[in-house]
Amino acid sequence: xxxxxxxxxxxxxxxxxxxFSLISLWGSDWNNLFGVILFNFAAVIAVPAWLYEKKExxxxxxxxxxxxxxxxxxYISVGVLGxxxxxxxxxxxxxxxxTGKFGLITEICSEIFAVFIIGLGIxxxxxxxxxxxxxxxICSKFLANILAVYxxxxxxxxxxxxxxxxxLLGWGGILFTSVIAFLAPLLLxxxxxxxxxxxxxxxxxxxxxxxxxxxxxxxxxxxxxxxxLSIALAIFGEMF
Numbered sequence: 001x002x003x004x005x006x007x008x009x010x011x012x013x014x015x016x017x018x019x020f021s022l023i024s025l026w027g028s029d030w031n032n033l034f035g036v037i038l039f040n041f042a043a044v045i046a047v048p049a050w051l052y053e054k055k056e057x058x059x060x061x062x063x064x065x066x067x068x069x070x071x072x073x074x075y076i077s078v079g080v081l082g083x084x085x086x087x088x089x090x091x092x093x094x095x096x097x098x099t100g101k102f103g104l105i106t107e108i109c110s111e112i113f114a115v116f117i118i119g120l121g122i123x124x125x126x127x128x129x130x131x132x133x134x135x136x137x138i139c140s141k142f143l144a145n146i147l148a149v150y151x152x153x154x155x156x157x158x159x160x161x162x163x164x165x166x167x168l169l170g171w172g173g174i175l176f177t178s179v180i181a182f183l184a185p186l187l188l189x190x191x192x193x194x195x196x197x198x199x200x201x202x203x204x205x206x207x208x209x210x211x212x213x214x215x216x217x218x219x220x221x222x223x224x225x226x227x228x229l230s231i232a233l234a235i236f237g238e239m240f
Contacts, residue, residue, distance in 0.1 A: 002074075
């Protein structure tokens, strides 16, 4: 449904006509930009629960890599083309699409997107978070329900005023998702590399430098540095 609706939006934007003067290369307001981008990598929360459910023959790396690439392409395509085709786009682009300016089909598709992709995606994440807690043995089902379902639903409505939701997404992406999706995995990888013994000297048939322990440590450290710089930029964008 996500792929079909996204393709419909893209086609509708193109048919409506695009105006490149509507957006600039860098924009003028970076507030919440980096934090919201980081928050959209919250799919990592679904990974542990998915690992409990997937079939053994499913390749984890292939699924995560391909789905991440497709998600990024959809974000950029829908966001950029939407901005190019709407002179006065609202902060929530779906609201502009629901006005009927792009035709009845797009109006209906945007309403379906709001209900099934966004609306039903929220309780789905509650179920996934609960499965993460119970599947790992950290919590009982009762406590997991409190932490993953009742507490978030009981508190989140307070932020549904003005720009509070956007601010929450921005800071939530910086403070939580960035740690869970970027910093913690890279730090764990560095720890694993240091604990592992050096591999045997490569054979003449396999002299790849990239498979040595030192190269893995260097590459992972470089990725960690890039992640830290990205998070620092996100904090700078939120504050200034």
